[in-house]
């Protein structure tokens with residue numbers, strides 16, 4: 001009934017850390033992830049710290065760039081370009097969302113594609129959409145890995161993705177489309193959300209509203225992926241009311257750990273592929 005992200009993440013991280021160790025014995029260096037955060041939203045600071053801890057445990061290095069909320073687009077782009085040019089950095093993650101006055105898209109595009117281990121650039125998005133095997137957006141990539149690990153058939157199924165953010169909803173929809181799902185993307189302007197969700201075989205909740213998805217919206221036997229991660233460790237799905245789902249991810253222990261595992265895996269792959277490897 002439960003799709004355990006914790007278990008899947010353990011396997012992915014285990015393999016990534018073995019590859020990291022090989023890389024280190026070959027080059028004398030560790031794969032290195034740079035994390036960039038703008039402003040001091042406490043939740044974002046927590047996620048970034050979590051990512052750094054996981055890196056360390058798996059034998060990766062991480063460097064952190066913390067910028068004030070008043071940072072301009074130009075300043076942020078310049079910092080990210082510098083990381084793109086820094087041979088000691090193999091992967092770059094810019095924490096979404098950035099403060100509203102910043103052009104987030106320009107900042108993402110300053111990540112050179114071969115360091116885009118969080119899969120946020122236009123290049124990576126296009127590759128995902130065409131089903132090419134490059135860096136995927138970590139959370140959506142983790143979601144598809146979870147579905148595969150639990151033998152969920154995707155082709156021909158109706159997948160309803162709620163949310164269309166550049167790091168989650170939109171790329172999740174493209175990955176599911178590339179796997180031949182029939183995809184509906186819902187967002188804040190969607191009319192009749194409950195009725196649409198009721199027709200879903202696979203539901204991906206990616207909004208950031210605690211318990212937005214009610215039990216009555218879930219078709220019996222549907223597969224429910226709750227990517228929401230809200231204050232108090234609650235997801236976007238009313239978990240207690242979803243006992244009739246076929247499979248469901250818990251929060252915590254579902255999508256979150258898988259996301260970080262994919263991030264580490266892609267950082268190791270980035271290091272391995274870079275010219276000096």
Ligand SMILES: NC(=O)C1=CN([C@@H]2O[C@H](COP(=O)(O)OP(=O)(O)OC[C@H]3O[C@@H](n4cnc5c(N)ncnc54)[C@H](OP(=O)(O)O)[C@@H]3O)[C@@H](O)[C@H]2O)C=CC1
Pocket residue numbers: 096097139162163164165166167168169186187188189190193206207208209227228229230255256257259260
């Ligand atoms: N576990 C993990 O690894 C990750 C978890 N998260 C979590 O997932 C959630 C979403 O994150 P993120 O994508 O970054 O959030 P954003 O705030 O960037 O995007 C939220 C999306 O939800 C849509 N939305 C808002 N309200 C409604 C509504 N009432 N009905 C339908 N759609 C709505 C918005 O629509 P519109 O576009 O119209 O504004 C938007 O597309 C958060 O809880 C976050 O913490 C995020 C990333 C990774």
Ligand SMILES: Nc1nc(=O)c2c([nH]1)NC[C@@H]1CN(c3ccc(C(=O)N[C@@H](CCC(=O)O)C(=O)O)cc3)C=[N+]21
Pocket residue numbers: 044047050093094095096097118120138139167229233251252253254255256257258259260
């Ligand atoms: N560019 C970008 N990429 C992201 O991937 C990204 C981002 N921005 N902005 C913020 C969100 C949030 N996010 C989480 C990752 C892991 C957990 C996670 O592992 N949670 C644990 C709980 C951990 C705990 O609280 O102890 C779990 O669900 O089991 C949660 C949230 C990634 N995000």
